[in-house]
Amino acid sequence: MPNPYLPYEMRIEKITEENxxxxxxxxxxxxxxxxxxxxxxxxxxxxxxVGIMGVGEAPFGIASAPCERGILKFSVxxxxxxxxxxxxxxxxxxVSLRGPLGNSWPLEKLKGxxxxxxxxxxxxxxxxxLVRYIIEPENRxxxxxxxxxxxxxxxxxxxxxxxxxxxxxxEDINLYLSIDREVxxxxxxxxxxxxxxxxxxxxxxxxxxxxxxxxxxxxxxxPVLQNLGFTPDRIYTSLxxxxxxxxxxxxxxxxxxxxxxxxxxxxxxxxxxxxPPEY
Amino acid sequence: xxxxxxxxxxxxxxxxxxxxxxxxxxxxxxxxxYTWGSWDGGSFPDEDYQNTLKxxxxxxxxxxxxxxxxxxxxxxxxxxxxPDLPQxxxxxxxxxxxxxxxxxxxxxxxxxxDYEDPYYSHRRKNTVVISxxxxxxxxxxxxxxxxxxxxxDLMLLDCGDTYLVKLVSxxxxxxxxxxxxxxxxxxxxxxxxxxxxxxxxIADKDLAEKxxxxxxxxxxxxxxxxxxxxxxxxxxxxxxxxxxxxxxxKGKKVRSWDSCMFASFTKQASGHNPRPTxxxxxxxxxxxxxxxxxxxxxxxxxxxxxxxxxxxxxxxxIREVLxxxxxxx
Numbered sequence: 001m002p003n004p005y006l007p008y009e010m011r012i013e014k015i016t017e018e019n020x021x022x023x024x025x026x027x028x029x030x031x032x033x034x035x036x037x038x039x040x041x042x043x044x045x046x047x048x049x050v051g052i053m054g055v056g057e058a059p060f061g062i063a064s065a066p067c068e069r070g071i072l073k074f075s076v077x078x079x080x081x082x083x084x085x086x087x088x089x090x091x092x093x094x095v096s097l098r099g100p101l102g103n104s105w106p107l108e109k110l111k112g113x114x115x116x117x118x119x120x121x122x123x124x125x126x127x128x129x130l131v132r133y134i135i136e137p138e139n140r141x142x143x144x145x146x147x148x149x150x151x152x153x154x155x156x157x158x159x160x161x162x163x164x165x166x167x168x169x170x171e172d173i174n175l176y177l178s179i180d181r182e183v184x185x186x187x188x189x190x191x192x193x194x195x196x197x198x199x200x201x202x203x204x205x206x207x208x209x210x211x212x213x214x215x216x217x218x219x220x221x222x223p224v225l226q227n228l229g230f231t232p233d234r235i236y237t238s239l240x241x242x243x244x245x246x247x248x249x250x251x252x253x254x255x256x257x258x259x260x261x262x263x264x265x266x267x268x269x270x271x272x273x274x275x276p277p278e279y
Numbered sequence: 280x281x282x283x284x285x286x287x288x289x290x291x292x293x294x295x296x297x298x299x300x301x302x303x304x305x306x307x308x309x310x311x312x313y314t315w316g317s318w319d320g321g322s323f324p325d326e327d328y329q330n331t332l333k334x335x336x337x338x339x340x341x342x343x344x345x346x347x348x349x350x351x352x353x354x355x356x357x358x359x360x361x362p363d364l365p366q367x368x369x370x371x372x373x374x375x376x377x378x379x380x381x382x383x384x385x386x387x388x389x390x391x392x393d394y395e396d397p398y399y400s401h402r403r404k405n406t407v408v409i410s411x412x413x414x415x416x417x418x419x420x421x422x423x424x425x426x427x428x429x430x431x432d433l434m435l436l437d438c439g440d441t442y443l444v445k446l447v448s449x450x451x452x453x454x455x456x457x458x459x460x461x462x463x464x465x466x467x468x469x470x471x472x473x474x475x476x477x478x479x480x481i482a483d484k485d486l487a488e489k490x491x492x493x494x495x496x497x498x499x500x501x502x503x504x505x506x507x508x509x510x511x512x513x514x515x516x517x518x519x520x521x522x523x524x525x526x527x528x529k530g531k532k533v534r535s536w537d538s539c540m541f542a543s544f545t546k547q548a549s550g551h552n553p554r555p556t557x558x559x560x561x562x563x564x565x566x567x568x569x570x571x572x573x574x575x576x577x578x579x580x581x582x583x584x585x586x587x588x589x590x591x592x593x594x595x596x597i598r599e600v601l602x603x604x605x606x607x608x
Binding site for chain 2: 081
């Protein structure tokens with residue numbers, strides 16, 4: 001087996017500033033070794049440990065999709081010491097990457113079903129990967145209707161603004177963008193994610209909901225989904241924990257007997273109901 | 280059943296011969312305590328040898344270890360250097376059976392179907408474990424079976440001037456494939472202890488069942504009153520394996536032991552901590568050993584060595600904790 005601590009070497013190709021505060025950036029990375037592209041096989045929902053040599057590593061969900069060959073995308077909020085250092089990096093810098101780690105969004109289970117995607121703020125990363133995967137022409141017919149509710153505090157916080165503009169024009173996606181409070185010039189939805197979801201989502205009986213966002217958003221969206229008829233085995237979310245190894249050995253990211261890094265980060269609500277509420 | 284009886288002198292001669300090929304490690308007395316050190320070829324532990332202060336996990340999973348090295352040159356591609364994996368062949372002997380067994384618990388963590396830790400697995404593969412049966416329990420001991428052969432390659436029972444030897448693993452048998460114990464043919468000696476004071480197992484199925492329902496009990500907060508979250512129990516535990524990964528300024532990726540007793544262990548960059556107080560951390564330690572690990576691997580992550588009992592600065596005795604848990608209605 002390969003040494004799980006040996007990282008890939010990546011070059012930062014492009015850095016996009018995503019919000020006016022400039023504390024949310026998207027990094028596009030490319031593999032320094034061509035042959036690593038084939039070795040790094042991943043699915044939407046998985047994550048990687050991005051590292052700066054001499055500083056450390058931290059886990060981030062992969063925001064790109066496998067069909068975007070040769071590059072990986074990570075959107076990172078400036079939060080602690082490592083993300084501060086990463087935000088100081090420039091295009092051309094070399095970073096390290098371990099992965100792909102963890103499970104993925106339940107792609108097999110999603111096949112043939114309608115998919116309801118609910119995201120909030122900068123947690124839309126692996127959901128973006130999934131949407132990008134689903135709308136790839138060769139995959140699109142595997143999935144049913146796609147509804148997306150994406151909420152933000154104000155328009156400036158929306159991730160991937162250009163891409164969302166394009167998705168708004170697509171006929172095969174129902175996209176409901178919302179902001180918390182009215183702002184001049186905003187002609188989409190206004191309100192919090194749970195209420196928008198309640199208003200716009202009218203799910204089929206087999207539809208599956210994928211939820212990712214701040215804890216408070218998740219907390220108030222879950223009852224709404226249940227009222228809409230989603231059973232706990234048809235609601236999925238992706239969890240975050242402090243992680244180091246990413247391979248289920250260092251011992252810190254467990255919830256009960258499950259390691260978020262290895263058994264997750266994606267769990268169904270039915271699975272989470274079996275675990276202690278320690279996250 | 281033991282397989283051979285050999286005089287201690289003959290066994291010693293055999294080990295000395297093995298030193299040509301193997302590094303031999305043994306308990307070495309430093310001050311009042313025994314620690315793992317290079318065997319000098321002569322001394323045997325005194326009669327009062329109970330166990331080493333630190334378990335042998337250090338020899339497989341060191342407290343501080345360099346996993347990778349980097350060389351960064353401005354404007355150039357950094358060089359990532361994977362250190363040579365440990366190749367030296369080692370014999371560790373006079374390991375207590377509980378500690379030998381702890382290695383089979385660490386194996387489940389570091390060598391599994393998804394990932395293998397190459398640093399650990401190389402050391403494990405290249406090391407022969409010779410255990411020495413305990414004939415009287417120590418102050419904090421609570422193992423059930425001092426004759427367990429799990430994790431041992433050879434097992435010894437001290438009979439005064441001689442050892443009874445049991446060949447346990449293929450590796451152990453391979454080691455003495457030449458008739459080193461020339462004086463004796465294999466014999467069959469029933470495995471029985473002089474007296475069996477070891478009936479101390481308190482981690483049983485009842486406990487596992489109780490732990491299923493005790494997550495929200497106020498007991499954790501009560502137990503925590505005493506605990507100072509120093510982490511000694513986890514550092515001295517032969518099965519605790521939590522670690523941190525850090526980069527130092529000089530281009531090393533370092534792994535060092537960490538502990539679920541510390542707030543920083545799970546505290547996220549946002550400030551959120553899923554285990555914010557000592558009560559949740561104490562619960563995590565107990566639950567991990569006796570419930571979560573059991574759910575994942577079918578065994579408890581505790582071998583009853585008693586180090587956490589003897590060295591806890593506030594006498595928080597895990598045996599009492601488990602008893603209290605069992606008594607919760």
